[in-house]
Amino acid sequence: MPQIRLAYVSRRAPHLTDDAIVDDIVLPAMAKNRRLEITGCLWFDQRRFLQVLEGPAESVEGVFASIVADSRHTDVDLIRRAPDEQRSFARWAMKPVRAGEGDPIGAMVASLSPESIPPRRRRPREAPTPPTPGALTRIVRLLAASAG
Ligand SMILES: Cc1cc2nc3c(=O)[nH]c(=O)nc-3n(C[C@H](O)[C@H](O)[C@H](O)COP(=O)(O)O)c2cc1C
Numbered sequence: 001m002p003q004i005r006l007a008y009v010s011r012r013a014p015h016l017t018d019d020a021i022v023d024d025i026v027l028p029a030m031a032k033n034r035r036l037e038i039t040g041c042l043w044f045d046q047r048r049f050l051q052v053l054e055g056p057a058e059s060v061e062g063v064f065a066s067i068v069a070d071s072r073h074t075d076v077d078l079i080r081r082a083p084d085e086q087r088s089f090a091r092w093a094m095k096p097v098r099a100g101e102g103d104p105i106g107a108m109v110a111s112l113s114p115e116s117i118p119p120r121r122r123r124p125r126e127a128p129t130p131p132t133p134g135a136l137t138r139i140v141r142l143l144a145a146s147a148g
Helices: 018-036 059-066 102-114 133-145
Strands: 003-010 039-044 049-057 072-085 095-098
Touching: 003 039, 018 049, 018 059, 018 095, 039 059, 039 133, 049 059, 049 102, 049 133, 059 072, 102 133
Parallel strands: 039 095
Antiparallel strands: 003 049, 003 072, 039 049
């Protein structure tokens, strides 16, 4: 089965707590992703998510469809969906990364996801200005190296 890497940014629902992200999203996701041979990372700050999903195309697409429909975030903005046989998060069913103060990733995510996205848009769409391929690669490298 061919593998893909998919990445998106989204807007975190206003009342979603950090604890709820870890307990109610990341922990169940780890179990399900493991079954589906999906690995990846979920970065979040107070307003946004950036998620990378990697694994068999069918598994990733199926989980992504559930994620897009999930009301715990909005404005899901697809930034990459491409064949990729290499995994950056091979040891993580879903690595949670909470943004730290002055987190350089936050500024990089902002550049991928213009703040002009209208609220409550529910359908995934291509980013209006396609990010340079190097931008996501740099973020993935930082996320893979972070303590998690
Ligand atoms: C930001 C965000 C990231 C998520 N990431 C994953 C994930 O990596 N894997 C997963 O199975 N569910 C993830 N979910 C949860 C799915 O939206 C959905 O609730 C879950 O897949 C439902 O699984 P079930 O129908 O098997 O219970 C995520 C949800 C949100 C809001």
